Every structure is written in structure tokens, then in C-alpha cells.
Amino acid sequence: MxxxxxxxxxxxxxxxxxxxxxxxxxxxxxxxxxxxxxxxxxxxxxxxxxxxxxxxxxxxxxxxxxxxxxxxxxxxxxxxxxxxxxxxxxxxxxxxxxxxxxxxxxxxxxxxxxxxxxxxxxxxxxxxxxxxxxxxxxxxxxEDLAIANARVLAGVITxxxxxxxxxxxxxxxxxxxxxxxxxxxxxxxxxxxxxxxSLPPRERESAGQHRDLRGDIGAGFHWAVRHPAVRTLCLTALFFNITYGAAWSILVLYAEARLGLGAVGFGLISTAMAAGGLLATVGYGWLTRRVSLGGIMRAGLIIETLTHLGLAVTTSPWVAAAILFGFGAHAFAWGTTALTIRQRAVPIYFQGRVNSIYGISAYGGLVVGAALGGPLVALLGMTGPFWFAFAGSALLVAVLWRQFGHLAHTEDPTPTPVPAGSATH
Incomplete structure (x- = not known):
């Protein structure tokens, strides 16, 4: 026991x-x-x-x-x-x-x-x-949101x-x-x-800010657009998922034609990505104690860009598996950090709407990217989507790099709650 x-x-x-x-x-x-x-x-x-x-x-x-x-x-x-x-x-x-x-x-x-x-x-x-x-x-x-989110996302991965x-x-x-x-x-x-x-009482919008449904949704968009950190996260999720979606939408075809893998081999390289994410769950707490959240996100931009380049040039299943292992670790760190930043930055009464805006940005990018994957293969060959993703990601890194200074978010818009069932410190 x-x-x-x-x-x-x-x-x-x-x-x-x-x-x-x-x-x-x-x-x-x-x-x-x-x-x-x-x-x-x-x-x-x-x-x-x-x-x-x-x-x-x-x-x-x-x-x-x-x-x-x-x-x-x-x-x-x-x-x-x-x-x-x-x-x-x-x-x-x-x-x-x-x-x-x-x-x-x-x-x-x-x-x-x-x-x-x-x-x-x-x-x-x-x-x-x-x-x-x-x-x-x-x-x-x-101050414990990073470790809590890491535990939640560890369950998502595993x-x-x-x-x-x-x-x-x-x-x-x-x-x-x-x-x-x-x-x-x-x-x-x-x-x-x-x-x-059992949830504690939560802060709500003031009575003077009560709106109809459309007004409430518009207020969420207005808040997200005006907040530098959240705006940067939503734009990054949208545009990086376009490049990601273009490449990953044809990953199974790439694995067969470029790497010479069958169904089992494709499953194994996909597992390598999940294994990388699992490893990142162990080291994420250590990482956040030594690197700022903005620094983690900037490093992630570089890793994702180099992932597309690596997959574009390699023909080795082992090299591709190693690249995807590293990408899986990055994806976990990125997802955990983005969630933590939003939770720290967004007032409790706006978090549902801002979460949904971020999710729509991410899924919208995936849909657009997936629609581009097939035509890019027809136009440029099997590695075409990965070259597109590399070039697009590199351009986005250059454009968004300075914006990630906003992600070192320190202000706390809502009081830190006392967790149910734990002593105050």
C-alpha cells in the first residue's frame, strides 16, 4: 500500500x-x-x-x-x-x-x-x-498548471x-x-x-457585460485578437497546421513509396512518434524549470521546420523513425506549453470561448493543409508536401519569431485557486 x-x-x-x-x-x-x-x-x-x-x-x-x-x-x-x-x-x-x-x-x-x-x-x-x-x-x-497539463496530455498520448x-x-x-x-x-x-x-466558485463576467449569444462569441474573438500571447498562439496553430496537414495527410503514401514500408512498418514509425511524446512526459517538468515557455515554443518552431526537411530528404525508414520520435517529443511539449499559456493568460470566464477559437484555428489549418496534400503530390512528387511544409514553416518562423516574446506571460488575471482537498501554503 x-x-x-x-x-x-x-x-x-x-x-x-x-x-x-x-x-x-x-x-x-x-x-x-x-x-x-x-x-x-x-x-x-x-x-x-x-x-x-x-x-x-x-x-x-x-x-x-x-x-x-x-x-x-x-x-x-x-x-x-x-x-x-x-x-x-x-x-x-x-x-x-x-x-x-x-x-x-x-x-x-x-x-x-x-x-x-x-x-x-x-x-x-x-x-x-x-x-x-x-x-x-x-x-x-x-504555478502547477504545467505539471498538471503534462499529466493530462500524457494520458492522451499513451x-x-x-x-x-x-x-x-x-x-x-x-x-x-x-x-x-x-x-x-x-x-x-x-x-x-x-x-x-467539486469545483470552487468561479469568477464571472460583470452583469454590465451580459450579451446575447452572438455578442458573447464576438467578445471571445475580440479578447483573443487583442491579447498578444493568445493571438500569437492562434495564428501559429492555424498556419503551422496548414504546413503540417499538407505533409501528414499523405504520410501513409510517403511511407510506402518513399520508405518502402508496408502496413506494419507504417504502424511502427507512427508508434515512434508516440514514443517520443511519452518520453517528453517524463522530462517536461525538468524542461520548464530551465527554459522559459517562450523559449520552448521557439525551439518547437525550429524542430517542426527541420522535421519536414528531414523527411523530405531521407529514404531510410530508420532515419524517418528517429525524426518522428523527436517530432513526437516536440508535439507533446508544444501542446502542453500552449495549453498552459492559455490557462495562465485567459480569465476563467473567457476560457471556454478562447479554447474553442484556438481549436478552430488548429483544425481549420489541418483541413486546409489536408486539401493541399494530394495536389502537391501530383504537382511536385511524393516529397512535394514535405518541401512545401519546410519552406512554409521556415517562412513562418521568420515572421512569427519576435511575436513569441509575448509568450513569456507572467501576469495573472485571475486569483490562484486553492485546490480542493489540499492544504493552503
Whole structure:
């Protein structure tokens, strides 16, 4: 028992508070469920139809809800009880999966039922993810946000990106209903765990600033545009994801044609990227004690630019795997740092809307970039998207470099909350 307590203390220190521990456990359970669905959903559709449009639609439903509902998710999390939003959205996911599981075991499943379920799951996930990001700064002291976010994103990498899809494929091979039964159990566990979270009272906008829905959304955009650090983050997410999306949209084709890899080989180099992110979770605390947040972000710009260059020139799977390993570490550090900066800079009552604006910037860049990937291959060859990404990233580094001085954000617009269940210091 003592060993278990020491492990828990090392992973989630008591100073983060019991509320954050419950939230983290819920996040890990639901991220594993989401990772399973990433593999099991398309596999189920492909087992029901060979129509490529329907199979592609299943993949589209993974990211389209963020663009369609991201702003509304942010607005609701700023207006309503955030804990209740997470509970309701997770309950919707449990119910949708329960219906799909019932259809599977009674052999009444169809493509429309599966696609509708995937759409509901992805839409509810938008509300859960956006709102969960606003809960951490309500539960954790400002000075501990970096380590708290590192623990949350460690679960995203290990469970959602690394273990979840592999487990989903294995469970699907054992039986079509198994991954969705597992999903239901995990989401129900996440629902129960987050119900244990007790939130402190939060600061709200003054009564004189009350607006209609459109006015509230406009106020979020206005705040994000006027704040130098947040504006820089949103612009960087938009433009760097255009270059990233162009290259990564054809990564599977690049791995086959340029590196000579089959499906297993592609899976291994993808795993290398996740492994790099996992390593970064261990060293992130050490890094933030020695390098400023702005410095981490600037280094990330260089790493991402050189990643595209390295993949453009190499033909070695081993070199590509090493490059992707380093990129995975950068991606984790970048994501954790960007989230921490937003949580420190944005007032509690604006965090839902600003999170959604950042998310739309990131997903919008990915959509534009993915649309460019295929034409660039046709025009410039298989490495064309990577040369485009390298040139575009290098240009963006030059343009945005000075702006990253804004990211050394020190002002604290909201009082540091006292974590539930922990002593004050």
C-alpha cells in the first residue's frame, strides 16, 4: 500500500488536489475509450460496406464536429455549470454506445446507425474536451498548471494515441461488439469519476457585460485578437497546421513509396512518434524549470521546420523513425506549453470561448493543409508536401519569431485557486 501511495504521489502530487486527481482519472478513462473508437469505428464501417465514400465519411466525422460545434461548446462552458456539461456529454456518449452495442448483439446494425453513433460520440467529445480544459485551472494553482497539463496530455498520448487504437483493433478482431462494450464501461467509469469533482466558485463576467449569444462569441474573438500571447498562439496553430496537414495527410503514401514500408512498418514509425511524446512526459517538468515557455515554443518552431526537411530528404525508414520520435517529443511539449499559456493568460470566464477559437484555428489549418496534400503530390512528387511544409514553416518562423516574446506571460488575471482537498501554503 505504501508503494502505491508513493507512485501516486510521484505521478499526481498531493499539492494538485483531490479534485484534480478525480478529473485526471476520468480523463484517462475516457481517452482510452476514445482511442479504442478511433480504430473500432472505421473498422466497423468497413465491415459493413466497401463504399469508399462511406468509409471516408467515418473518418471525417472524427474532426468535423470541432469545426461545427467548437464555438458553441466554448460558449456553453463559459455560461453554464462546467462540471454538469461534462457529465451530460459523457452520459450522451454512454447512451449512444449502449444503442450501438444493442444493435450489434441483436444483429440489427447498419451503416447509418454506425455513422450516427460516431457523429454523436465525436460531437459530445467536443463539449467534453473543451470544458475539461477549463476545469484544470479551477482546481490547480497557477504555478502547477504545467505539471498538471503534462499529466493530462500524457494520458492522451499513451491511452488515446498509443494504446487505444491497438486495443481497439484487437478487441474488434475478437468480436465486433467487444470494443464498443469496452467503450461503454470506460465512459461510464469516466462519468462516475468526474462526478466526484467539486469545483470552487468561479469568477464571472460583470452583469454590465451580459450579451446575447452572438455578442458573447464576438467578445471571445475580440479578447483573443487583442491579447498578444493568445493571438500569437492562434495564428501559429492555424498556419503551422496548414504546413503540417499538407505533409501528414499523405504520410501513409510517403511511407510506402518513399520508405518502402508496408502496413506494419507504417504502424511502427507512427508508434515512434508516440514514443517520443511519452518520453517528453517524463522530462517536461525538468524542461520548464530551465527554459522559459517562450523559449520552448521557439525551439518547437525550429524542430517542426527541420522535421519536414528531414523527411523530405531521407529514404531510410530508420532515419524517418528517429525524426518522428523527436517530432513526437516536440508535439507533446508544444501542446502542453500552449495549453498552459492559455490557462495562465485567459480569465476563467473567457476560457471556454478562447479554447474553442484556438481549436478552430488548429483544425481549420489541418483541413486546409489536408486539401493541399494530394495536389502537391501530383504537382511536385511524393516529397512535394514535405518541401512545401519546410519552406512554409521556415517562412513562418521568420515572421512569427519576435511575436513569441509575448509568450513569456507572467501576469495573472485571475486569483490562484486553492485546490480542493489540499492544504493552503
Amino acid at each position: 505504501l508503494v502505491v501511495r508513493r507512485v501516486v504521489e510521484a505521478v499526481v502530487p498531493a499539492r494538485l488536489g483531490n479534485g484534480f486527481r478525480w478529473l485526471l482519472a476520468s480523463s484517462w478513462a475516457t481517452n482510452l475509450s476514445d482511442g479504442i473508437a478511433v480504430a473500432a469505428g472505421p473498422l466497423l464501417v468497413a465491415s459493413l460496406t466497401t463504399n469508399p465514400l462511406l468509409v471516408a465519411l467515418a473518418a471525417l466525422l472524427r474532426w468535423a464536429p470541432q469545426l461545427a460545434f467548437g464555438l458553441w461548446a466554448g460558449l456553453l462552458s463559459d455560461r453554464l455549470d462546467r462540471r454538469r456539461i461534462v457529465l451530460v456529454a459523457n452520459a450522451v456518449r454512454v447512451g449512444a454506445l449502449g444503442v450501438l452495442f444493442g444493435a450489434l448483439v441483436t444483429d440489427r446494425v447498419s451503416v447509418p446507425v454506425v455513422l450516427l453513433t460516431l457523429a454523436l460520440l465525436a460531437t459530445a467529445e467536443v463539449f467534453v474536451d473543451n470544458t475539461t480544459e477549463t476545469l484544470t485551472p479551477m482546481l490547480v494553482r497557477r 491511452l488515446n494515441k498509443l494504446a487505444g487504437p491497438a486495443l481497439g483493433a484487437v478487441l474488434f478482431a475478437a468480436g465486433r461488439s467487444w470494443p464498443f462494450a469496452t467503450n461503454t464501461v470506460l465512459l461510464a467509469a469516466g462519468l462516475l469519476l468526474v462526478s466526484r469533482v
